[in-house]
Amino acid sequence: MLLPFKIALRFLKSSKGQTILITLGIAIGVSVQLFIGLLIQGLQASLVDKTVGSTSHITISSAETDKNIDNYADIIQTVSAIDGIKVASASLDKTAFIVVEGAEGQNDSSEYILVRGLTLDKADTIYKFSDSFIDKSTMNMPSLPNEVIVGKEFSETLGYTVGNQFEISIATRDSYKTETVTITGIFDLKVSSLNKTWVVSDINTVQDLFDTGTIASTIEIQLLDVFASDTILPEVTAALPPASLLRAVDWKAQNESLLSGLNGQTISSLMIQVFVVISVVLSIASVLIISVIQRQKQIGILKAMGIKDGMSSIIFLTQGFLLGLMGAIVGLLLGILLIVAFTTFALNPDGTPLIPMKLDPGFIALSGAIAITASTLASLLPAAKSKNLNPIEVIRNG
């Protein structure tokens, strides 16, 4: 039974030029498919990371407006135990305003701010404040009561810097009160509306400033894998105290256009990959069909000598498989080289890759497997042709 493999190998070897060309053809197809696939994967990962990498993936809040969460510490504890959750952090968000002194001859004005009281060590995992400080050496997260960090635009328009104190005005039941806070850091979250309005402090500070008692307005959760929210959201919902009127919402609900964009991208990437594979299949099939015609005499004589139809088709299936195997190996190496080159040489001004691509071993293996399967399938037609060849045609016609 080794004979068909031996013959296949010998056929490939004896027409080296053809074998090399078709192998290169498959290899280029495989490398393009791999490159496109991983490029789109990388592109999507970085897009998702930029969009929701520094936000809450699942947010728990009251279903009723203006209601708060009293027992947030308990909920955080139960929720944190769920698999796939990176961090869960409480947040108490309150609006206040600051008085901005007008220039000579002009009235003072007031600016709205959002005072965000957070479980700072956990929230820093989500928002990465400390990484986004505009001067890391002199800036710190708040550690004492009434310490805050503010955004870049906020500090620029008001001319504040680290160590400065400013007053915030807080509405009380019948009038308003003024509290003084100290700036320990200035962050740049790359979103100017946040940089302009957020004043971030520890949740306890905000609870004291606003006299709320131990409550939170939301619990913010970040996941290890953003796309796992489909399965984790129901678990989170189930973990909420019954009859609490709390509800959990995931990032997808707020990012429909991003999701449909990603979907479109995935589909077009798949289309490109499918067509690349189809063109590879067609080219292998056409070359192998030509090869069956070229080897008609050999097949005929083998049949006259008693080779079984099955064996005669295995000769061509083996050729398809071997071409696919060689093409896949060369193509994957080529593709990996292309990706390494792209991530090394196509850089942003700050030296990070333009599109960060990961050499996902699963995807690489899948590409190889698809190429080999496709090539073997492509040889079905030539194999059938070889199977059906009647030796008398060859013998009679010389």
Add this chain to the structure above:
Amino acid sequence: MDNILELKNINKIYGNGEFKTQVLYDVNLNIEKGSFNSIIGESGSGKSTLLNIIGTLDKPTSGEVHINNIRTDSMKRAELADLRNQTLGFIFQFHYLLPEFTAFENILIPYLMKNSKPSKEIVERANELIELVGLTKVKNNLATKMSGGQQQRTAIARALINNPAIILADEPTGNLDSDTTEKIYTLLRKVNESFGTTFIIITHDRRIAEKADRNIEIKDGRINIDILR
């Protein structure tokens, strides 16, 4: 003596409708085991057609073919493949070696259709056959790197490797010089005598035909003369 081959009322018609041509008419023929037979006849008389029907490469339009008392014209493709591999050996005018393989490898191919690895005995047998046909010097040459006569002798060794009961040859020396032709016939005769192989050989060469045990002349698709010597 037993008949190794029996043909009963073989007719062969090519084409259909208006373009029908009948090539063989009611051919009846018995061939004895171990005999050395020649088929002669004019070009176009139907010799190759008859030989291909005997060799199961072609099917008669009507009639029966029996090899070793087993009817072959109604066998399935896989059974026919086995029969050709084990019982029949072919030598064609155009040697038909596989050009991608050496002489030695070509000779082993019919054996390898049934066995995954050549045994020690078969390698020995192949070498003996190579010796017999006088190819020892060129046995590792690719088929394309041999002369016409050497290629034809390789094809003869290949036809013998599975020790078939019948060898069918269609003008095996058609394009060889007369010296080589003479040598090859002496060789075939030797094989016939030492292995008891039955030979049916189409030839145009009367001198060669005279060396056979039996001469069968085909004329216009019928057996015209059948002489035992």
